[in-house]
Amino acid sequence: VMSTLVALRVDIVGLNCSTGPEYMREPVRFLAENCPLPISTIPNAGIPLNVNGLAVYPMEPEPMAAALREFISEFGVNIVGGCCGSSHEHLQAIVKACRNVPRRPRSIADANFTHKDFTRITPPFVSSGIRATALQQVPPPLLVGERVNGQGSRKAKQALLNDDYDTLLTIGREQVEGGAHVLDVCVALTDRTDEAEQMAKTVKKLSMGLEAPLEIDSTEPDVIKAALETYPGRAIINSINMETGRERIDNVVPMAVEHGSAVVALTIDEISMGKTTERKVEIAHKIYDICVDEYGLAPNALIFDVLTFPVTTGQEELKTAAIETLEAITRTRAELPGVLTILGVSNVSFGLQQHARAVLNSVFLYHAVKAGLDLAIVNPVHITPYTEIDAEQRQLAEDLIYNRADALPRYIAYFEEHAPQQDNGNSKVDPTEGMNLAERIHWQILHRRKEGIEPMITEIIAERSQELGIKQSEVAVNVLNTVLLPAMKDVGDRFGAGELILPFVLQSAEVMKRAVAHLEGYLEKVEGYTKGKVVLATVFGDVHDIGKNLVNTILSNNGYTVYDLGKQVPLNTILDKAIEVNADAIGLSALLVSTSKQMPLCVKELYKRGLNFPVIVGGAAINRSYGRRILFVDEQTPGAAPVPYEHGVFYARDAFEGLEIIDRLTSNPEQRASFIERIKEEALKERLKKTERTTRATGETTSQAKEDIASNSVKPALSIPRPPFWGPRVLGRIGIEDVAPCMDLNTLFRLHWGGKTHGADFTRLVEMEFRPRLKRMLLEARQRRYLQPKAIYGYFPCQSSGNELIVYDPAEMQGQQQKDSLREVARFYCPRQQERERLCLADYFAPVNSGKIDLVALQVVTMGQSATEAVQQLQDAGDYAEAYFVHGLAVEMAEGLAEYTNRLIQQELELDEQRGRRYSWGYPAIPDLEDHVKVFQL
16 A cells, blocks of 8 residues: 555555554554655544443543544554544543644655655555555565456467456466566457557456556556556556657657556657667667656666567577677666666567577576566466576577577577477488489578579479470479478478477478569569569557568568568558569568557558559458458448458468468459458458457447547646846856855766766765865866856746647836737747646636736847867867766756756745746647747747
8 A cells, every 4th residue: 555655646645544543553664674664543432342332432531642642642543633533522632632742753754744755765566455555575576467468368369359357366366376476468459449448447357356566567658547547556567668759758758657656658759669779779879868867766676677689589680689688787777877677588589489489588587587677478377497507508698698609590490309209210311312303492491491402403404494395494494383381381380380490481481582582583584573562560659570571571482573562551552562563462470459440451452552562461460350350441330231242362371371361352353352252351341240249339439528628637826926127138147156055966977977886886976076076177167157047037927728839028117018919929838738637838827818818928049159168178179078977067057057046036936836836848838849940939
């Protein structure tokens, strides 16, 4: 309870009612030792007795007063009183006993009575309605169970489809019994549209039946909101990122602050997912600055997932993926003190067989924890303690993690040989003995043997050309269709059956690519030969492309021309390319449920434009039912007549099913038409079946109010302050000694001067290096005058109109003329929150229809051109270290000068701390940086 309430940023945590003081003693002791806030204790006058049908509270005034007096003197309780059974006499005795008693100091909380910095005092715990769990386990990590997830568990998905919440509870209980500290809950399904409703029901069921805290996993803010409003503890939100800039953060973090939640932050921005250590850390810094510095989220409520990628694909760019992740964990925790880290550990082993994955996951988890990992998303059942792993397997896994020579082939070979069930036939003979040439080529591709493939192609072309008596160019096409493509189909079939792992498929594709490249010397004589043209893209908003890249490889090596547009591709770009090349099909990939919504938009746009490109969809977020549903371009309401996209929408489970679909679409016209018709019939049959059994009404949420109506949360000011003057005024003589106290020294030391250590090391750095340096540099700045603080600030008459602030000419206020005679000189737009209290800065100023003239204070500050010149001189002289420190000081002094000027404004207007707050353009409340031009003009 304490962890939940402190995270909710309450002013006081207390106990009241239910029992007398004697049964509150131990809870009060716990709060006194652990709660960073003031404590209140308001007990009953004892536990009631039933006397002749009446509740009688047995505790007399004096004993009750004495007990509360002890709570103050022994535990440091701040507020006492009496609840049920407390009479006037009880309260008199309490006041008399407690009024002058010395309260025992509580160092954990006494500084947090009038001013509470929740970014500093929020404890690193999450909680259910029953239990608090430390985010930093001893020993680490905290384990997050991942099976209550419709995307990752067939059992969970089926339970969600059937509204079977008891099964979800069972899955959760199994995870907790297996060692999970926290449960990740994801109910997003492409088969259903009521994610928010399902999330609320699931959260309620789990919170009533399990003690473990929950992690709310959704891409949709309204789903997260529904979960948080249902959940009785402190949850983790999974997740935020900067894939679309600040949008996701601005939608989610205010909810996290309101509900006291911790937040998982993925190191993804508009450019890409962070793959290198530098990119991961760079993105983490950007997210931290917004969440902590702007929104006031506690650093220990920010849990960074620096992402890991599979080291098992053989792709060159991913060979160091594990190393980059481990280094990023260490640097993120060092450079952003207080934050925590989390990983989806199993990503590192994607594509391997299960017994090989278990070893790699366990070893990687061990090294991640050593690097500083705090939380791990794993299935605890599949993790083996490091010391219990076979030494040879451990070494192989570490070689793969740290990208040592030939690590992947050695790892794969070992687990092929040491399979859970294996047939030890160790024949030494040539495995291709007795095979003809075509069969040997097939074997080479299937078994990933590049060596000697080109001479085999040369030999088979010569052999068949002589046998068949046809030109080599024609033989080359024959070899492609009858030897190479069937070999890759065999690879695909075995992959689909689970006999081959993803790295094997990619290695076979490399053999195929070499064979086809050699074949091209013959195919060139058949100019422009291609089996078909496919435009391929990961949909807009999605930065995941491993699966799409595999599709590209498979199609390219099977004779198709692929136009791979990359990831995050806008819809128009996809359609324009398909038109340009006259594509035979469009292939769309999406990993996330949220981004998969781009797929039906593409189908509807094709229908609207009258285009005729078949669409193939795939990716982790979708399934066959989804593909059938988006084939229809009508609204799909219960009474709507089905309107299919006549050219077909096809779901491909993997790259090889995609190849099979393309083969059918590029076959003869009769087979193609029959295939498309069958797909449409299957989709219609499923739609009609769902319509018959659907009884749940669906609706769309509508806006509760017009966007520009003022928030009810903002009440009119009781008085409008009178300014000492109207218009701008220059502050030219400002002392450095006046500005320096207004600096944020933590920002100076950590951000601008690079203090990356923490704890005792940081304290030592500050006291031994930074504070003496700051004293010396401020003295030098005064003597050399390279810091010259100047400011322009002023008061301007204004009124609000909806979401806009109208500024009038201050010269016309000299005679206190009425509003009708005032001239508008500027207008600023202030966006309104779309959720919560719908706040808008304009609401805090008197509206036009009030008849009152309000005022707004504006300021522009600088530390002067001489600061820039001083930095440049030091750099020109080669003194880069001193230039770094001077630049950092000048930047933070400019921020301090803005604070100094604002304090002067508050003083002149006689405002208390709650009024006269300073906002800067570029942040969500006033985001348009172009408004600076208006400020400068004013």
